[in-house]
Amino acid sequence: MKKxxxxxxxxxxxxxxPYLLLLLAFGIIPVIMAIFEVPHESRTNPDGGWDAFKxxxxxxxxxxxxxxxxxxxxxxxxxxxxxxxxxxxxxDLNPSKWKKYLRMSxxxxxxxxxxxxVLVWYVIFSPTMSPLKDVxxxxxxxxxxxxxxxxxxxxxxxxxxxxxxAGSWILIQYGxxxxxxxxxxxxxxxxxxxxxxxxxxxxxxxxxxYIVYMGVLIGAGGLQLFxxxxxxxxxxxxxxxxxxxxxxxAFELAFTNGDFGGAAALSLVLLIPTxxxxxxxxxxxxxxxxxxxxxxxVQE
Amino acid sequence: xxxILTRGASRAKLRQESRLTGFLVNAWLLFFAVFSVVPMxxxxxAPTKEDAEITNRHPLTFGNSxxxxxxxxxxxxxxxxxxKQWVWNSxxxxxxxxxxxxxxxxxxxxxxxxSKLPFKRAFLVSTLVTMLVxxxxxxxxxxxxxxxIGLMDNPxxxxxxxxxxxxxxxxxxxxxxNTIPKELYEAAKIDGCSDFKLYTKIAVPLSGPLISILAFxxxxxxxxxxxxxxxxxxxxxxxxxxxGMGFLFYSTPAIxxxxxxxxxxxxxxxxxxxxxxxxxxxxxxxxxxxxxxVRGMLAGxxxx
Numbered sequence: 001m002k003k004x005x006x007x008x009x010x011x012x013x014x015x016x017x018p019y020l021l022l023l024l025a026f027g028i029i030p031v032i033m034a035i036f037e038v039p040h041e042s043r044t045n046p047d048g049g050w051d052a053f054k055x056x057x058x059x060x061x062x063x064x065x066x067x068x069x070x071x072x073x074x075x076x077x078x079x080x081x082x083x084x085x086x087x088x089x090x091x092d093l094n095p096s097k098w099k100k101y102l103r104m105s106x107x108x109x110x111x112x113x114x115x116x117x118v119l120v121w122y123v124i125f126s127p128t129m130s131p132l133k134d135v136x137x138x139x140x141x142x143x144x145x146x147x148x149x150x151x152x153x154x155x156x157x158x159x160x161x162x163x164x165x166a167g168s169w170i171l172i173q174y175g176x177x178x179x180x181x182x183x184x185x186x187x188x189x190x191x192x193x194x195x196x197x198x199x200x201x202x203x204x205x206x207x208x209x210y211i212v213y214m215g216v217l218i219g220a221g222g223l224q225l226f227x228x229x230x231x232x233x234x235x236x237x238x239x240x241x242x243x244x245x246x247x248x249x250a251f252e253l254a255f256t257n258g259d260f261g262g263a264a265a266l267s268l269v270l271l272i273p274t275x276x277x278x279x280x281x282x283x284x285x286x287x288x289x290x291x292x293x294x295x296x297x298v299q300e
Numbered sequence: 301x302x303x304i305l306t307r308g309a310s311r312a313k314l315r316q317e318s319r320l321t322g323f324l325v326n327a328w329l330l331f332f333a334v335f336s337v338v339p340m341x342x343x344x345x346a347p348t349k350e351d352a353e354i355t356n357r358h359p360l361t362f363g364n365s366x367x368x369x370x371x372x373x374x375x376x377x378x379x380x381x382x383x384k385q386w387v388w389n390s391x392x393x394x395x396x397x398x399x400x401x402x403x404x405x406x407x408x409x410x411x412x413x414x415s416k417l418p419f420k421r422a423f424l425v426s427t428l429v430t431m432l433v434x435x436x437x438x439x440x441x442x443x444x445x446x447x448x449i450g451l452m453d454n455p456x457x458x459x460x461x462x463x464x465x466x467x468x469x470x471x472x473x474x475x476x477x478n479t480i481p482k483e484l485y486e487a488a489k490i491d492g493c494s495d496f497k498l499y500t501k502i503a504v505p506l507s508g509p510l511i512s513i514l515a516f517x518x519x520x521x522x523x524x525x526x527x528x529x530x531x532x533x534x535x536x537x538x539x540x541x542x543x544g545m546g547f548l549f550y551s552t553p554a555i556x557x558x559x560x561x562x563x564x565x566x567x568x569x570x571x572x573x574x575x576x577x578x579x580x581x582x583x584x585x586x587x588x589x590x591x592x593x594v595r596g597m598l599a600g601x602x603x604x
Contacts, residue, residue: 011495012415018400019408020423022464027430030441037444087332090325104587105333108340111583114526115545116575120339122555123359129568131338131359167336168586168593175594195321210598216432223434227526227546235549235556247527250440255531263440271437278432282425 031271037264044259052265056253059262061243068154068244073222075158080166080218085211087166088173089199103174106167114227117160122148122236125156148237153244157228165221169214176210177203209287216281223274226251246270343579346572347371351554354568371573374565378548385537386544387577390523393459393540397522401465402514409472410503414485415495424473431466435527443531457532462522468514474599475510476503513596516589524578545574 041048044055056062087106091099112120123129125147127136141147147156180203188202204211226247233241233248243249246266254263282288342359349363357363375383411417412424442461443452451457485498493501526542533539536547552566553559586593 009495012411012417015407015496015499016411016415016417019404019464019469022404022460023426023430023466026442026445026461026464027426027438027466030438030445033445033448034441037441087329090329093325094322099329102329102333103590105336107586107590107593108337108583110520110586111579112339112343113524113582114542114578115549116343116524116542116579118549119545119555119571119575120343123342124339128355129359131342133359163336163339168597171590172594172597176598179598220432220434224527227530227542231546231549235546238556238558247439251531254440254443260440260444264444267437267440271433274433274437275429278429281432282428288428 031268034264034267038261038268040261042259042261043257044262048261052261053269056262056265056269059249059253061249061252062266065243065246065249069223069225069246071154072157072161072225072245073219075155076161076222077215077219079158080162080169081211081215083162084166084169084173084214085204087170088177089203091170091174092177092203093195103171106170108167109163110165110168113164115231117164118228118231118236121156121160145237148232148240150240150244153229153232153241157225160228161222161225165218169218173207173210173214176207180206212285213287216287220274220277223270340579340583343572343575347569347576349569351567351569354572367569368573371569374567375570375573378552378564378566378570379536382536382539383544383574386539386541389455389538390541390577393455393462393529394519394523396459397462398515398518400459400463401468401518402511404463405465405468405514406472406504406507406511407499408469409474410476410499412469412473413476413480414482414498414503424470427466427469430464431470439527439531442528446532451532453533453535453538455533455538458529461528461532462525465514465518467517471513471517471596471599472510475507480506509592509595512589513592513599516585516592517596519585520582523582541574541578545571545578548574 038052039049042052045052091103122144124132125136125141126144127133127141130136184202184206185198188198193202224247225245229241229244230248230251233239233244241248243252250263250266250270253259253266338360345360345362346354348365348367349357349361350367353363408427412420412427417423446452446454446457446461451460480503484502488498488502524542525540526546529538529540530543530546533543536544539547548566548571549555551559552562552564552571554567554571
């Protein structure tokens, strides 16, 4: 029988082209353009040239922005991972039909992001409007300004981001726990495993890959902090979060200072570690080993 | 093995803990559920009240059934009713993005899975890199590109950029690799099927779960997206709802008293109503699509 040849003809290229064009136009070409933009003359780099990198790296706002974002991630990432694993293990302890309503409730804050999150958390921490006003008064919070201070922002943004994302990840990790075979759990129970031992020795190791995946995506998303500090700074408490995050600093360089060379340089400086991180995840973890990214898989 | 994208996640009940532990665990789970829904309930109730009532009355009480209509009418006083334009913009931008992103990602995933094209591995790697690199590193470069090609302040600039959907392409690749055996394609080829028909007549009819997952993630990723439209669409008539909501923050005294008194009656109930417009569609889609969320995300890291 004649062996059919799959997919090497023009139709395959035609079907790939729309995505390929988008990938080239908005994934690759902007990076090349940014490289060409860096040496352009600007107010901060009047002579032009690659000094733009030096200028942006010595900008007095860069280090505080890096510290803010890293501090935010240092709180938000472990808090979210620990809490999500704990909650999904708790949900998995004794599955019952009524718990599906709990899972539905957990996902509600996923709809509260960006400007909606700023509004909601502004209210939550307002002693006059908050549904938790009794709790706030117990902590001695009598006015919103007690909470909304620059020194507290790292915690406030971590709380906002945590509530936005925790519910979806609880559902996802609960789903990952459902992929563990019934026989493994039953065998461990017969051997006398307590729920804690079961979680530590069986369940968590079985879903480790999904936990790493969650950590990578949450960490990458954590770098993307713009709307909350920007809106808080311009629309609620003016000046509270000036150039607070790296995104804000890039925005300010480009659109307030008109220094596109500097903004492009900052983008490239940020791109390099995230690109290295992405390549490490792809090639140095087993996350994508069963895809054709792996040379082993290609040879099969 | 069946793909996680199509697999049900049922398992027999197992009682694994003592009654006291069970009670404490359930009490905590219930407490967190209540805590999770309170902010949304506040936001849904706020437009039913007057501005003063938001401060004076209990935060979780219902005001007046005509409150929503009044808040909407007040919003229409702002900038000659630009709110209606923001609602429409959000709908049509997101619809275009969902359609373009879903179709292009699905076709790309199919081609990567079924073809023997050269540079396939490099293509897959570049898709994964684009998926994992945070978009912030690309936003300023994209602004520079849009400025050069004349798509600044043009909705199609946002729509096209947001239609690049590497996570969707990767999900499609996983789906087609795990659910459609290559033998099926080969049999169809022997029967005279062209490569394009392999996609339209074989892959697409078997792609129901995939398409719904792709559309779900494209929707939730773009309906409330702020950074990209904020940078690429400076004119208020091109704003989406989230950008418009931010605009209300800093151009009315609703949240920021420093703005000073204005004749436009936009206060906290009106801002809360805008928040409802932004959050409610996402909430509804999330509640209807929990299984898609779980299967999609688990499939994105799958090792089967």
